Amino acid sequence: MAGDAFDFSVPPFDRLTDGERAKVRAVADIAYYRPQEKVIVAGEPVDFLYVVMKGLVAERQGDEVITVHGAGDSFGAMALIHGAEAADCEAQEETLLHLLPRQLILDLCRVNGRFERFFTHSVSERLAERANVESARGMAAFMVARVHEAYLHPPITVPASTTLRDAARLMKHHRATSLLVESPDGRIGVLSGSDLREAALIEEKPLTTEVGDCASFGTIMIDADEFLFNAQVLMTRHSIRRLPVVRDGHVIGVLELLDLLSYMSSHSHLVAVQIDRAGTLPELAQAAQALDPLLTGLHGSGVKIRYIAEMVSDLSRKMQRRLYGFLATPDLQQHSCLMVMGSEGRGEQIAKTDQDNALILSDEVDPDSLRSLCDQFTEAMISFGYPRCPGNMMVSNPEWCRTESQFRDEIFHWVMTPSERSFLNLAAFLDSEAVAGDPLLLHRLRAYLFDRLTDNAGFLANFARPALSFDTPIGFFHQLVLERGERKGTIDIKKGGIFPVVHGVRALALEKRLHTRNTFERIDGLVGERLFDTAFAADLTEALQFLMEMRLAARVQQNRLDANGSDNYVQAAHLTKLQHDGLRDSLRIVKTFKQLVAHHFKLGSF
Structure with a gap:
């Protein structure tokens, strides 16, 4: 029977029960189509859902190809289920199709909601679902646990007027490691056991001192229904060991680091602690080596790649802040700003990428006096596993270690005498993030840059062109x-997919004077500026995340194989059906986005 050859491993048929699969086998038929033979004629009734067994079918609107369906793909569902007008579908080569009758599909949709939702999802939802299916193969339950699922210490709240003595007695009685302190104005602070010991033993404060003078206010909190992984990100970023947990505006408990680590196996917070505790360069180098195993552990965990990238970027910034603290005197740190650029500046780093950093100095500091320090910084980063920047965009290059006034002159030059190099420098500077020292030095330069770029359509168009x-x-x-020659059989997902999105979004954000650095946040901002509608923004976000996930997978695979290849390339022959389809959908979205950029900046006329 024709149904015996039906492949139930591809979506949405992998969602059918055994009984439902039996019904498909009973009625599935097979049809053969010659090249250029019409399968569906636009406007005519559709009686079957078609599933490609072998060959290619092009779906057209007029002369434009909307999409192409290959082995495992199904088409005709929207006309069949929702009565939408069908597009022309034509075989492009000898093609075999499974034909599933209309009534069968309607019956399956009526009794199986997961099957029905496949045909109503947007591209972004399909990409997200494919990513979830892939990651579920290696997903650990703790990576999708909610905060309230971890052990929460009962909240013990005291007024700020409570004395240290009474606080100590309460903590002993409840066997608590911290107290929540409520100030008269309603703010909530945290008094930890170490805070209490430091006040009483080191600072020798009287035991009658009020805890309001010793607690830490401006407390970071987290919602009980947040992912536990996000609590880990917060602890990593802010170097804290406990988080008050809120629900409906009320504190319901306190999540402590040890309890979080009972769920989490990636131990990113421990990497952050290792960085903070490093007292020598070798100890800091040892902490840096923990980043690669961390990435390997997180790959396939079910955590969205944008959050993995955010955490890795935070750890890398923390490490460079610590390194700069080793090399720079306290006085120099007050009169300088170490900044990172590129994917690290955007918070999108998924590996130890090439160094992209710079040093802004107060005008009274002589850059030439810091050449040795800057060389030490670059060499230390190399020893940590961060390669030199091919474009020499590093603090060891005098062009990227300048005073504030000198950088201001450079920015003026980039804008007034545009060139390929100046556009490259400008793109890097737009993604810059302060890591150590005085962030106001960078803030003032960024403000100056945005002030120089007012309604300069020609400049912005040429800046966008590299996308x-x-x-x-x-x-x-x-x-x-696929690539040919030395990279035969591969796809460069950075040049072909990630870079066009990152730079195109960067150019649009610059035009709209959006000061955000992260690409995903820029996309959200451009929705607010009405450049994207919500649906397209969701598609673009999911496409970028899918491509970044593919790049991380390539990176992890190379580490396992001890390969020397670039993580920009994926081997087409190694892709699963889900990965292949997800990559195809993602690249289609990238192509549409590039058309939007070209139209918006009128690049055809420049």
Whole structure:
């Protein structure tokens, strides 16, 4: 029977029960189509859901190819289920199709909601679902646990007027390691056991001292329904060991580090502690080596790649802040600003990428006097596993260690005499984030840059142009286009997918004077500026996340194989069906986005 050859491993048929699969086998038929033979004629009734067994089918609106369906793909569902007008569907080569009758599909949709939702999801939802299916193969329960699922210490709240003696007695009675302190104005602070010991033993404060004078206010809190992983991100970023947990505006408990670590196996907070405690360069180098195993552990965990990248970027910044603290005197730190750029500046780092850093100095500091310090910084980063920047965008390059006034002159030059190099420098500077020292030095320069760029359409168009520099590796029939020569059989997902999105969004954000650095936050901001609608923004976000996840997977695979290849490339032959389809959908979205950028900046006329 025709149904015996039906592949139930591909979506949405993998969602069917055994009984439902039996019904498909009983009625599935097979049809053969010659090249250029019409499968569906636009406007005519559709009686079957078609599933490609072998071959290619192009779906067209007029002369434009909307999409191409290959083995495992289904088409005709919208016309079949929702009565939408069908597009022309034509075989592009000898093609075998499974034909599933209309009534069967309607019956399956009526009794199986997961099956029905497959046909109503947007592209972004399909990409997210594919990512979830892939990650579920290695997903650990703790990575999707909610905060309230971990052990929460009962909240013990005391007024700020409570004495240290009474606080100590309360903590002993309740066997608590911390207290919540409520100030007269309603703010909530935290008094830890170490805070109490430091006040009483080191600072020798009287035991009658009020805890309001010793507690830490401006407390970071987390919602009980947040992912436990997000609590880990907060602890890592802010170097804290406990988080008050709130629900409906009320504190319901306190999550402590040890309890969080009972759920989490990646131990990113321990990496942060290791960085903080490093007293020598070798100890800091040892902490840096923990980043690669951390990435390997997080890959396939179910955590969205944007949050993994955010955490890795935070750890890398923390490490460079610590390194700069080793090398720079306290006085120099007060009169300088160490900044990072590129993916690290955007909070999108998923590996130990090439160094992209710079040093802004107060005008009274002589840059030439810091050459040795800057060389030490770069060499230390190399020893930590961060390669030199091919473009020499590092503090050891005098061009990237300047006074505030000198950088201001450089920015003026980038804007007034645009060139490929000045655009590259400008792009890096737009993504910069202060890591150590005085952040106001960078803040003033960024403000100056935005002030210089007012309604300069020609400049902005040329700045955006590199987003179109590389071909998107997807063909006319939406098939993946593979590299040839030395990289035969691979796809460069950075040039073909990630870079066009990152830079195109950066250019649009610059035009709209959005000061955010992160690409995902820029996309959200551009929705507010009405450049994107919500649906397209969701598609673009999911496409970028999918491409970043593919890049991380390539990175992890290379580490396992001890390979020397670039993590920009993925081997097409190694892709699963889900990965192949997700990559194809993502690149289609990238291609549409590039068309939007070209139209918006009128690049055809420049």
